[in-house]
Amino acid sequence: MLVSLAIKNFAIVKDLEVQWHSAMTTITGETGAGKSIAIDALAQTLGERSDANMVRADEDKAEVIACFDIANLPAAQTWLEQHDLQADNECILRRVISKEGRSRGYINGSQVPASSLKSIGNLLVSIHGQHAHQQLTKPDHQRILLDEYAANTSLLTDVKAAYKNWLSVVQEFKQLKEQQDEFSAQQQLLQYQVNELADAEVQEGEFEQIEAEHKRLHHAQSLLADSQGALSCLYEGDSGNAYSATQQALSLLHKSIVLDENLSATVELVESALIQLDEGASELRRYLDQLELNPERLFEIEQRIETYMDLARKHNVSPHNLSVKEQELKDELTQLSVSGDRLEELELEIQIAEQTYSKLAADLTKVRTDYAAQLDQLISDSMASLNMPGAQFSIAISGLTTGPSASGNDRIEFMVTTNPGQPLQPLAKVASGGELSRISLAIQVIIAKRVTTPTLLFDEVDVGVSGPTASAVGKLMRKLADNTQVICVTHLPQVACFGHQQQFVQKTSSDNQTHTSMQSLTPKGRIDELARLLGGEQISKNTRANAKELLNVAQVA
Structure with a gap:
């Protein structure tokens, strides 16, 4: 309060x-x-x-x-x-x-x-303004009033959430559906690229290996000559070689070490060098035994390298990264396949979302229908009390022609007839300004009772409004004040x-x-003010007497 x-x-x-x-x-x-x-x-x-x-x-x-x-x-x-x-x-x-x-x-x-x-x-607080009757002719406002009376806040929240969920799933489905042609073309391209790389049997690390082998085969003649020359210098040269020279030096040092033991470290180093020269010569012989001139293998490797280079140019990557590119393309292709599967999932989700929304919307329609029947009678009775005898009020509930909405499937329209025997018509078409004001007041009072x-x-x-109708308005409000400020x-x-x-x-x-x-x-002040409202600035004994009677009657009503 x-x-x-x-x-x-x-x-x-x-x-x-x-x-x-x-x-x-x-x-x-x-x-x-x-x-x-x-x-x-x-x-x-x-x-x-x-x-x-x-x-x-x-x-x-x-x-x-x-x-x-x-x-x-x-x-x-x-x-x-x-x-x-x-x-x-x-x-x-x-x-x-x-x-x-x-x-x-x-x-x-x-x-x-x-x-x-x-x-x-x-x-x-709930404020009801003097222009509320202007809103009363709008279908959206009529729906809001009915929902307020029916206390539909919780159900409306559920309907709105179900609608948003259904709309979200439908939009996702439409977007994926619209992308299907583009996806199809993209999928074909990706499949071709993946197949091409698969047919080429691109392997991680293979390009590095064949690149090294190509370098060796391409320079095999030079490698053979140089290796043989090196072996001759190291071990097999008739006119002198490193191994013989080192062996001769070691023999001289062995004689000298008898005379001076300080040469022992030198002897160890030279002996080690001699062993290294022997092992190096052995390794070089094995290398020469394996080294061969193989034009056919060189041709095969060059063809393989050309395959790598062509595929690398197509995909705009380094030939070393072709295997990585192949995996990326496979992942993209898988993702497109997943999108297709997602469409099937969305079709099922749409069905479930539609069922959920439809049930909640149907529940909302039923509640609205039940409370609309109550309001029909209450507002009709209230209109009669506001000097509109024979007037009838009815709430028409029909399905939306535009499809589902966040507020349900119902179109709410207030219908009224102000003259006995006349058919019900939309409120905005048949009610005069004064009638609309009285109907609006009747609705506001009834809604206010319900909303508490x-x-x-x-x-x-x-x-x-004026005269007897105004008195009826006052009675309505006083009755409303029994439970509310x-x-x-x-x-x-x-x-x-x-x-x-x-x-x-x-x-x-x-x-x-x-x-x-x-x-x-004060009570006296109220009489003076009511007299002023009744008769203007000049307050006579009669207007004051009328005001006093008006106040007395109202206070015991």
Whole structure:
């Protein structure tokens, strides 16, 4: 329940603080006095869009603070606890707006984004504006009203999630399907390339091996001559060779070591050299035995190298990396095959998603149908009480011609006949402005009862009604206040008199500045204000007597 509202430098309000009570409070005042400013200011604490024009002229900032008692509001308590904003059965919403248009929001002293104000605000207050009847002719708004009455929030969330899942799977399927022709051509190319590399039997490390063998065979004649010359120099030369010379040197050293043992290290080194020369000569003989001139093998290797080079040019890679390229192509080909398999999987997923969505949408349709029947009777009865005898209201539910949607498969349309014997027609076609206003009010009151928001604000929703109809409107709101705090801005005395308490808004000017104030009326003050609403500025004994009677009758209704 709204307990207090403090407004500072907002629009034409300099400084205002209002204490609110349970049951029904009516707000009246002269035209242009700013009766709706309190509601506009409160809307700022509920996260509505702000702008620089809301700041009073010549001031740096505007500030609005709303205090709510949430002792009996477990949903609001839970929300605050989940966001670490709880405070002993109290919720204080604050909004500060700078003259540049920037704003800051606070909940129980902690700064929060406007979206958080809006979230908690939805659990505290429901505002019904004077232009609500204009929205009433729109099918989407009609659907929203029906879903609010049916409390379909949870089911709508499930339907929306199922729809998004179905849409996502369908879109993925379509994208893959559209790529099939391109995939087919790409798959053929990849298969050809993989087959070509497979036929060539490209092996990892093979190119390095044949490259080395080609180099050896290509230079075999030179290698043979050089190796034979080296063997002659090392071991087999008749005119002298390294092995014989080293052997002769070792023989001389053996003679000398007898005379000087300091030569022993030298002898060991020369002996080692002699052994190395012998082993080197042996290795060189074996190399010469294996080395051969083989033009046929050289031709084969050159052909193999040419195969590698051709494939490397085709795939724009080094011949050393052909085996890596082959594996990459195989992986791509596998991936394309997987895409084809994915199409089959998606077809099954689409079926499952459609079934899930269809069931939830059917459940939603059934709930809507059940509650639509309730609303038909309730709104028809309420229209009769608002001086529309014989009027009939009905909610038509039909299937969407555009296919599934995130809000289900139903097209909701409010149908009405305001004259007995006339067929039901769409609301926008048959209802006059005044009738539309009354129907809108009847719907808002009935929806409000069902939604059970702790505080309901009605901002001149009685526009277009008067006389007995206005009195019926007042009775509706007073009855609604049995279980809910109702705050109603009105210009009709027949409505204002039904409030359990009444606030008067007044605009004054001084020092070239305009000020708006709000005060709680005493019983005598209420009679004077109702008399003013009944008879204008000149209040006579008769208008005051009429006002007193109006108030007395309303307070015992």
